[in-house]
Amino acid sequence: MAEETLAGQVLKLHGLPMSSCTTRVMICLHEKGVEFELVPVDLFTGQHKQPPFLDKNPFGQIPVLEDGDLTIFESRAITQYISEKYKDQGTDLVHPGSLEQCTMVKVWSEVESHQFNPVISPIIYQFFVEPLQGKSPDQAIVDENLEKLRMVLDVYEERLGKTKYLAGDFFSLADLHHMPFLFYFMKTPWSSVVDERAKVKAWWEDISSRDAFKKVAEGMKFGEN
């Protein structure tokens, strides 16, 4: 890894402090103790859907990380990059030294992507985004996905009865990736879905009390104004 060629430059993170995908990366940067500059992207004027932003991410989404000549999009690719590039500082989020531990980080990171995210994101969208567009939340969509979320969290409840965190007895990217959407979910009327599961509740209280997360959560004001 040619890290030395990129040394001495401050990372630029294009995004917004209330965006769940931007905060996923910000939490990671704070956990690793990596200095960065947050470059705001004006979503309301559609800056992300026009050049030059589209040259950074052709899907027109935030966040984007620029590290020297390297431009990286997709929040979970950025967190992996940061965790591996800065593996010797801050919290070890990927455990590259242990075959079993690093594999379990991958497994439970994929669980977040393919089991958790697809069912929690429509709930967040209905509750926070639709009202901003003058629409009412579609309760049928909420209910359908709450039912699926309960089933996913039942598996988490069992898992967290065996290990303190999802990938094992250590905090990792697998936990971290869940935090933005869980934070917003806990502000909805359906937070009992977490609270009713003792292990999941304790896990959320633990990970959401980490200093790196608290710094980022201060800026997570989506839907509050």
Added chain:
Amino acid sequence: MAEETLAGQVLKLHGLPMSSCTTRVMICLHEKGVEFELVPVDLFTGQHKQPPFLDKNPFGQIPVLEDGDLTIFESRAITQYISEKYKDQGTDLVHPGSLEQCTMVKVWSEVESHQFNPVISPIIYQFFVEPLQGKSPDQAIVDENLEKLRMVLDVYEERLGKTKYLAGDFFSLADLHHMPFLFYFMKTPWSSVVDERAKVKAWWEDISSRDAFKKVAEGMKFGEN
């Protein structure tokens, strides 16, 4: 990585040759030239939703890989594991020696997970799975997702005008992860969505002509009987 402790054991892959997620892993195993035993899972009697299978994957889904004492689920976690464990044999699918290349593999693998998969999987489901359950495909769901798929593939078309494969001028996991659903999609009445995009079409013809894929495609008979 304690590879030596696992040496000499044949990997066990629990799954089915027609399952898109199982074939994602099988293509990877063939690319790496890794010997494995395919252990069939009887989905029709619900074997995957009962113990002892649920001890292997608490979400009750195929595939699951067993490598000695290590049990791994989520197909994209398994392919990463195989690609890294066997990094010195077969096709290099993750390019760990180059910061830029391995990062672009991560970026475009996340694109598959979060841009491509969510829009192509409902189309595949409506066309192949609903009829098996005695239902008609919901054309509104198909049309809505075809529209989104066109937009995703427009980005791919531009990308593939600059690099031969998604992550760069080398075949990687980022391409491989797309193959099972694209194979089935090309059997639907909407394959022109691929064929109308010259670069995407050429990319699909290239990657689907690889020996590792052709071996696996022979068993992909979903919906044909």
